Amino acid sequence: MPKDGGPNGGIGASTTRREDVRFLSGTGNYTDDINIRGQAYVHFLRSDVAHGRLNKVDTSEAAKMPGVVRIFTGADFEGIGGLPCGWCVTDKHGQPMQEPAHPVLAQGKVRHVGDPIAAVVAETPEQARDAAEMIELDIEELPAVIDMKAALEDGAPKVHDDLTSNLCYDWGFVEENKDAVAKAFDEAAHVTTLELRNQRLVANPMEPRVAIGDFNRATGDHTLYTTSQNPHVIRLLMGAFVLGIPEHKLRVVAPDVGGGFGTKIFHYAEEAFCTFAAKAVNRPVKWTSSRSEAFISDAHGRDHVTTIQLALDKDNNFTALRTDTHANMGAYLSTFAPSVPTWLHGTLMAGNYKTPLIYVNVKAVFTNTVPVDAYRGAGRPEATFQLERVIDKAARELGVDPVELRRQNFITEFPYATPVAVEYDTGDYHGTMDVLESMIDRAGFDARRKESEARGKLRGLGVNCYIEACGIAPSNLVGQLGARAGLYESATVRVNATGGIVVMTGSHSHGQGHETTFPQVIAEMIGIDASMVEIEHGDTDKAPMGMGTYGSRSIAVGGSAMVRAAEKVINKAKKIAAHLLEASEADIELADGQFSVAGTDKAVAWGDVCLAAYVPHNYPLEEIEPGLEETAFYDPANFTYPSGAYACEVEVDPDTGKVEILSFAAADDFGNIINPMIVDGQVHGGIGQGIGQALLESCVYDEDGQLLSASYMDYAMPRASDVPFYAVDHSSQTPCTHNPLGVKGCGEAGAIGSPPAIVNAVVDALRSGGHDIYHVDMPVSPSRVWAAMQG
Amino acid sequence: MPQVSMTVNGKSATGEVEGRTLLSTFLRENLNLTGTHIGCDTSQCGACTVHVDGKQVKSCTMLALEAEGAEIATIEGQAAEDGTLNAIQQAFQDHHGLQCGFCTPGMVMAAASLLKENPKPSEAEVRHHLEGNLCRCTGYHNIVKAIMAASGQDVSAIAAE
Numbered sequence: 042m043p044k045d046g047g048p049n050g051g052i053g054a055s056t057t058r059r060e061d062v063r064f065l066s067g068t069g070n071y072t073d074d075i076n077i078r079g080q081a082y083v084h085f086l087r088s089d090v091a092h093g094r095l096n097k098v099d100t101s102e103a104a105k106m107p108g109v110v111r112i113f114t115g116a117d118f119e120g121i122g123g124l125p126c127g128w129c130v131t132d133k134h135g136q137p138m139q140e141p142a143h144p145v146l147a148q149g150k151v152r153h154v155g156d157p158i159a160a161v162v163a164e165t166p167e168q169a170r171d172a173a174e175m176i177e178l179d180i181e182e183l184p185a186v187i188d189m190k191a192a193l194e195d196g197a198p199k200v201h202d203d204l205t206s207n208l209c210y211d212w213g214f215v216e217e218n219k220d221a222v223a224k225a226f227d228e229a230a231h232v233t234t235l236e237l238r239n240q241r242l243v244a245n246p247m248e249p250r251v252a253i254g255d256f257n258r259a260t261g262d263h264t265l266y267t268t269s270q271n272p273h274v275i276r277l278l279m280g281a282f283v284l285g286i287p288e289h290k291l292r293v294v295a296p297d298v299g300g301g302f303g304t305k306i307f308h309y310a311e312e313a314f315c316t317f318a319a320k321a322v323n324r325p326v327k328w329t330s331s332r333s334e335a336f337i338s339d340a341h342g343r344d345h346v347t348t349i350q351l352a353l354d355k356d357n358n359f360t361a362l363r364t365d366t367h368a369n370m371g372a373y374l375s376t377f378a379p380s381v382p383t384w385l386h387g388t389l390m391a392g393n394y395k396t397p398l399i400y401v402n403v404k405a406v407f408t409n410t411v412p413v414d415a416y417r418g419a420g421r422p423e424a425t426f427q428l429e430r431v432i433d434k435a436a437r438e439l440g441v442d443p444v445e446l447r448r449q450n451f452i453t454e455f456p457y458a459t460p461v462a463v464e465y466d467t468g469d470y471h472g473t474m475d476v477l478e479s480m481i482d483r484a485g486f487d488a489r490r491k492e493s494e495a496r497g498k499l500r501g502l503g504v505n506c507y508i509e510a511c512g513i514a515p516s517n518l519v520g521q522l523g524a525r526a527g528l529y530e531s532a533t534v535r536v537n538a539t540g541g542i543v544v545m546t547g548s549h550s551h552g553q554g555h556e557t558t559f560p561q562v563i564a565e566m567i568g569i570d571a572s573m574v575e576i577e578h579g580d581t582d583k584a585p586m587g588m589g590t591y592g593s594r595s596i597a598v599g600g601s602a603m604v605r606a607a608e609k610v611i612n613k614a615k616k617i618a619a620h621l622l623e624a625s626e627a628d629i630e631l632a633d634g635q636f637s638v639a640g641t642d643k644a645v646a647w648g649d650v651c652l653a654a655y656v657p658h659n660y661p662l663e664e665i666e667p668g669l670e671e672t673a674f675y676d677p678a679n680f681t682y683p684s685g686a687y688a689c690e691v692e693v694d695p696d697t698g699k700v701e702i703l704s705f706a707a708a709d710d711f712g713n714i715i716n717p718m719i720v721d722g723q724v725h726g727g728i729g730q731g732i733g734q735a736l737l738e739s740c741v742y743d744e745d746g747q748l749l750s751a752s753y754m755d756y757a758m759p760r761a762s763d764v765p766f767y768a769v770d771h772s773s774q775t776p777c778t779h780n781p782l783g784v785k786g787c788g789e790a791g792a793i794g795s796p797p798a799i800v801n802a803v804v805d806a807l808r809s810g811g812h813d814i815y816h817v818d819m820p821v822s823p824s825r826v827w828a829a830m831q832g
Numbered sequence: 833m834p835q836v837s838m839t840v841n842g843k844s845a846t847g848e849v850e851g852r853t854l855l856s857t858f859l860r861e862n863l864n865l866t867g868t869h870i871g872c873d874t875s876q877c878g879a880c881t882v883h884v885d886g887k888q889v890k891s892c893t894m895l896a897l898e899a900e901g902a903e904i905a906t907i908e909g910q911a912a913e914d915g916t917l918n919a920i921q922q923a924f925q926d927h928h929g930l931q932c933g934f935c936t937p938g939m940v941m942a943a944a945s946l947l948k949e950n951p952k953p954s955e956a957e958v959r960h961h962l963e964g965n966l967c968r969c970t971g972y973h974n975i976v977k978a979i980m981a982a983s984g985q986d987v988s989a990i991a992a993e
Contacts, residue, residue: 061925064933065917065940067867067907074866167850247871247879247934247968299869299934300968332872552932552969722928722974729971753876753966761962761972766955766990791971 044713050572051565052782055718058557060550069297072251072268073329080253080325081110083315084169086159086176087337088151091185091409091746092198095149095178098159103175108168110322112176113160113314115148121317124308125282126374129523130383130405133213138405140209141201143373145283145310145317151180152200152372153409154748155337160314162322166329185409185746189346189367192406200372200407209370209379209405214387218460222400225361229352233435238818239423241344241369241740242733243756244416246551248299249330250339252312254319262290265316269295270305270549271589274526276581278308278376284317288581291316295579298551302730303415304339305551306591307376311338336751341740342416344369345382349427351396351435359396359450364427366403371412378414379405384522385420385510385592391459392428393470393506393684394450399460409746415591417730417792421509429505429797434815437808443801444483444504448474455775463510465682467775468710470506476773477504477686477708489690490809499693500703501806504686507794511786512597512681512777529676530594531586532603534610536669538655540569540648544606545577547587548599553788554719555595559603561715562782566607568633569647585672593786596715597681597777604781605673613665614650620661621645621653681777681785685709689798693806698827700736700803706768707794712776712785720787724769727791733759734792735799739820757820838899840865841909849896855889856880858896859906867907867937871966878965881938882906888945890938890964907937910944920944920982927987929978931969938965943979952983 046054063069100112124143131137147158159176163169186192186200192207200207213219226232253266263286269275272293279293280286298305311328318326330338345366352361368382387401418425436443451470458464486502493500513519516527533545544559560574577583590599611631618636619626628639637644653660654669690703707724714720737757741749750756776783796819803821807814807830817829833848840863847862859865859882868891871879880891883905911917917925920943930936939962946953946961953961958976967975981987 057925058928060933061930062915062917064930064936065907065921065924066911066915067865067937069867069933071866071869071934073870074860076861167852245968247877247932247966248869249871297933299871300932302968332874332877554931718928722931722970725971725973726931726969727971729973730968732971752874753872754874758876758966758968759971760966761959761976762956764972766976767971767973 049564049568049570051561052715054561054716056557056561056571056716058554060554060556071248071297071299072253072266075253075266077253077255077325080327081162081164081322082166082169083318083326083328084161084166084173085157085311086161086173088147088154088156088158090151090180090182091154092183093151093180094183095147095151095158096181097177097179099177100159102177103161103172106168106172106175108164109172110162110164113146113318114158115144115146118145119148121145122283124310124313125278126379127278127376127525128380129525130210130212130379131523132210133216138210138379139204140374141204145313153411154746155411156372157310160318162318162326187408187410187742187744187746189369189406189408192408193404200409207407209407212383212403214383214401215461218398219400222361222363222398225398226350226352226363229360230355231353231439233351233431233438234348235431235434235816236348237427237430237816239343239345239347239426240819241413242342242416242738243336243740244302244304244339244342245758246300246302246305249332249335250305250309250311251329252315253325253327254315255325256319256323258323262292263316263320264292264294265312266294266296267312268298268305270298270301270551270591271587272549272579273547273581273587274589275308275312279313279316283313293581295549301551302417303342303419303591306589307340307414333752336756337411337748340375340412340414341371342413343423344413345423347427349431351431353435357439357441357446357449359394361398362390362396363400364390364402368403368405369410369413370405370407371410372407373412375412375414378412380524381415381420386424388461388463389421389424389508389510390428390461392425393452393508395452397460401461410742417727418789419592421789422793422796425507425793426797430800430816433801433804437815444474447506463680466679466778468682468684469773469775470684473684473708473710473773474686476770477688477706480706480708480768480770481688493692499695499806499810501691501693501802501804501809502688503798503801503805504688505794505797505801506684506686508682508684509789509793510680511593511683512677512780513592513594514680515678516676526588527676528588529674530588530599530602531584531672531674532599532606533585533670533672534603534606536610536651538652540573540651542574543577544574544603545584546599546603547584547589548595549578549590551590553590553595554716558596558715558719559600562600562603563607566611567631567647593788596782596784597780597786598675598677600782600784601780602673602675605675606671609671609673610669613669613671616661616665617650617653618645621650621659678779681712681780683709683711683785683787683790685790685794687794687798689802691799691802691806693803693826695810695830698823698830700821700826702732702765702799704765707791708773709771709787709790710773710775711771711787712774713783714771715784720771721769723787724791725767727789728767728795729759729764730792731795732764732799735796735819735821737763737820834897836896836900838902838904840904841906851897853896854892855894855896855899856891859891865906865908869934869937871934876966878938878942879935881941881965883941883945888942907940910940920947923978923982927974927978927981929970929974935965935967939967939975943982946979947983952985955980
């Protein structure tokens with residue numbers, strides 16, 4: 042049952058966010074708000090061609106420009122490590138992926154529009170920009186490869202001369218199932234095949250990236266201020282692999298960060314450059330990305346081209362699933378890029394269904410485009426979209442109800458081991474679908490459709506399910522899968538002498554509201570008011586270690602680490618209380634901020650125990666140390682598996698092809714919920730981005746590798762008038778069985794679950810108008826719909 | 833460099849700027865009013881929205897020199913002297929109308945301008961008014977709801993209260 046939070050603002054309370062006050066009054070502290078005395082500014086000169094040989098980079102005239110401090114080129118980074126990739130995928134032959142070098146500044150060649158060639162450090166941003174324009178470049182333009190399939194053809198230009206081809210890896214999963222899957226297709230009563238594209242997107246957090254490097258020559262300490270979702274990860278990657286700075290001499294601070302959505306996970310060249318340059322010029326060095334620069338330097342998302350096939354028996358049971366995907370890596374491997382189309386995608390292909398046999402093939406391809414990596418959902422939206430679209434097509438081909446076809450094939454018993462290597466611990470897919478059906482008045486749809494038709498519009502209803510794997514991830518498992526990192530989280534719970542608490546967490550909040558929700562958990566555990574708890578995050582000098590925030594992992598992994606540390610604190614506090622109360626530790630109970638002796642009226646308040654820990658006059662010093670501060674690292678035993686059922690109603694204008702979203706309903710199972718208001722907001726935002734993908738957004742390159750959608754004038758971001766109010770419900774709750782809070786995570790669900798609902802609805806609308814259409818690629822723009830209607 | 837003077841949040845402000853310096857840059861870098869955010873370079877995102885002589889303006893669309901003698905209002909001047917949030921700011925907090933906070937100053941300034949002209953806007957009017965303000969976090973649901981609530985309308989019937 043959902044909890045109500047109780048009087049202290051504990052678990053289940055829709056507490057308003059404490060961080061809002063600074064954001065609403067203009068007193069947030071985003072990275073670009075930081076200026077360090079004496080700082081210089083950097084401007085990157087970037088390639089304007091997609092592929093070319095750098096014959097000459099002449100900085101002599103530029104160096105004479107006013108205000109120039111120093112100009113750097115690739116030559117300054119010879120012998121210095123390149124940007125590392127954090128995940129090595131093994132191909133279907135057991136060989137490691139092809140892994141190209143990724144220099145901080147281009148060396149010898151440029152490989153995508155936006156590849157940084159030189160960096161001007163100057164007294165002002167304007168002077169840096171002016172001087173960059175004076176750098177003389179001789180770039181011999183080479184043929185570019187943009188299309189993935191063309192990139193794999195014999196004789197295609199190679200993005201990296203030292204690799205054997207543009208194929209990063211050819212991954213088969215589960216390779217041993219391949220023949221059995223083929224046999225099941227041979228024996229199928231019906232096979233549905235669908236070709237589709239999950240288009241390239243740009244994450245577009247509203248805050249562009251910023252980096253400030255600072256160096257203290259007296260102590261040898263480096264500091265990097267950066268717009269990151271995971272400052273500790275940046276410290277590790279940049280310190281150990283790029284610049285060779287030990288962690289105790291490198292501090293990374295990610296203060297208020299204006300949205301991430303995945304693209305601020307990765308370690309970027311600009312971070313390494315500013316850290317390096319601050320030492321080289323002995324001044325703080327600041328870079329602030331423009332939006333135009335963000336479009337050609339932030340890692341993009343998605344960009345899969347897929348053929349999916351579903352086999353069914355004569356009773357419409359799913360018997361096998363087979364997918365063949367080309368995944369664009371772009372010109373270099375971004376930090377976690379190889380994992381997205383493989384372990385974050387192939388392992389999700391079972392979805393909510395008991396399909397016994399699955400085979401997933403993914404070819405990851407280098408092209409002369411911006412690197413592609415995780416964007417909200419990362420692999421799971423791609424899996425969900427193709428699966429839920431092919432099921433929808435199968436239902437239409439077979440003439441059965443799409444909801445009933447799903448229900449018939451739902452997994453109903455848990456734990457459930459899928460044929461793609463993961464084990465779902467809990468779920469109730471019928472229960473969640475029941476909630477959805479109670480939200481959408483399906484019975485009344487025909488009448489609504491007639492009403493639309495009377496106005497000359499085509500109305501469609503789309504329904505789909507999703508499952509995701511969150512709470513990334515068990516370290517030993519991901520290590521076997523190629524991750525070059527552990528994916529635990531840490532927390533320190535520091536209790537002060539007068540009872541107030543500071544929690545230092547490796548999770549990072551860039552909109553998720555941790556400063557509000559994490560204290561709710563502590564308040565619940567101790568029975569004190571949430572206002573007595575503060576959260577510190579985003580600074581490697583504060584939290585012991587952190588793998589950061591992505592993959593809906595903050596409360597499931599970071600929250601669990603905090604719970605474990607708080608449990609240690611409580612256990613120690615009970616020892617102190619037992620001493621103060623002259624009772625046995627086993628008899629001490631904690632409730633409502635009081636330690637009491639079971640079965641008596643003897644009690645001591647939380648604050649008095651804390652004071653005793655720091656003023657240990659009457660204290661069991663022979664048994665325990667003074668002080669009350671504990672650290673815990675939590676490594677999850679499994680992923681968490683949120684799931685849901687989504688529905689969308691659209692109206693299509695047959696005269697223009699324009700799609701209008703009339704309603705959107707989301708029924709999610711996130712397990713236990715800490716703050717329902719914040720969970721609602723996460724789902725809203727995810728749906729907003731899903732609507733953006735389904736109807737509006739597309740990152741488009743021309744055949745020469747020029748990015749055509751490189752500003753907000755060209756890339757259609759969803760606006761307030763493009764979306765409706767959303768109905769969201771998370772009353773269907775099957776708590777996670779393997780973390781202490783029973784939570785599953787909610788950050789990505791909306792973006793994962795919403796695109797197929799919208800496209801299913803559009804197809805439904807078009808078919809109701811007599812158009813024999815099974816699919817329209819995203820974004821479902823008026824021109825695409827119009828073209829589809831014309832056959 | 834030329835000098836420019838204006839009134840910002842009721843106080844006089846003077847600074848030296850290049851001819852090409854934008855009002856948004858002047859507010860942030862010369863006056864340290866960093867609540868006005870810069871989210872794009874094509875005047876689409878609206879994060880830098882302020883009021884110039886009472887009118888809603890994206891401060892990246894004006895040169896600082898063009899604001900000579902103008903009355904500027906920014907997000908920093910919206911709350912009371914003691915920090916108490918104004919009705920719009922409070923509605924944004926009450927209805928979770930912000931997540932990362934980056935678009936928020938522009939949204940609040942845009943909302944203030946809307947409610948001044950149209951004290952009881954419909955949902956469609958709110959959405960239309962926000963066409964120049966992008967948010968990537970909220971899906972706009974709670975922003976629209978907060979603005980309607982700030983106008984005194986009952987928003988309890990809106991889905992997912």
